[in-house]
Amino acid sequence: MAEGTLYEKYGGFSQISRIVLSFYDTLLDNDEIGPFFDDVDMSRIVDHQTKFMASLLGGPASYTDNQLRQLHSHLSITDAHFDELEEVLRGTLSQHGMTAEDIEVVIAEFEKRRPLIVR
Numbered sequence: 001m002a003e004g005t006l007y008e009k010y011g012g013f014s015q016i017s018r019i020v021l022s023f024y025d026t027l028l029d030n031d032e033i034g035p036f037f038d039d040v041d042m043s044r045i046v047d048h049q050t051k052f053m054a055s056l057l058g059g060p061a062s063y064t065d066n067q068l069r070q071l072h073s074h075l076s077i078t079d080a081h082f083d084e085l086e087e088v089l090r091g092t093l094s095q096h097g098m099t100a101e102d103i104e105v106v107i108a109e110f111e112k113r114r115p116l117i118v119r
């Protein structure tokens, strides 16, 4: 794995898994975002969160732009949904002790993908 990534700095797989679990709980409880996952198989949701987090932190399981676009093309995700997920992400990372500076790096990675996800 690439050295010096945020993924490594914040403890690699074990710590990231902990962040993912808490992100997952908050997300499913969220009135705006939760419903997107209503009909999605549990294991796919955990898969989503893990790959989502790892790819934003520079860890393994990165996706090409085309793959990301295709994976979300059947969902009507709006800018408002994307913004809401951004807030959930910010909150989760902050709760897990990520520095404000590093959170901004992750949010920038997240924002880069907005045009692929929002329709």
Ligand code: HEM
Binding pocket: 033, 036, 037, 040, 044, 047, 048, 051, 052, 055, 063, 068, 071, 072, 075, 077, 081, 082, 085, 109, 110, 111, 113, 114, 117
């Ligand atoms: C940078 C932003 C995002 C990334 C990197 C990302 C990544 C992914 C990946 C890798 C998958 C496939 C998981 C698998 O292997 O099954 C996926 C599926 C999914 N994503 Fe995202 N995602 C992003 C944003 C969002 C947003 C904003 C939403 C909802 C508001 C969302 C909702 C979903 C749902 C519901 C699925 C499952 C689709 C299905 O299996 O039918 N994603 N995402």
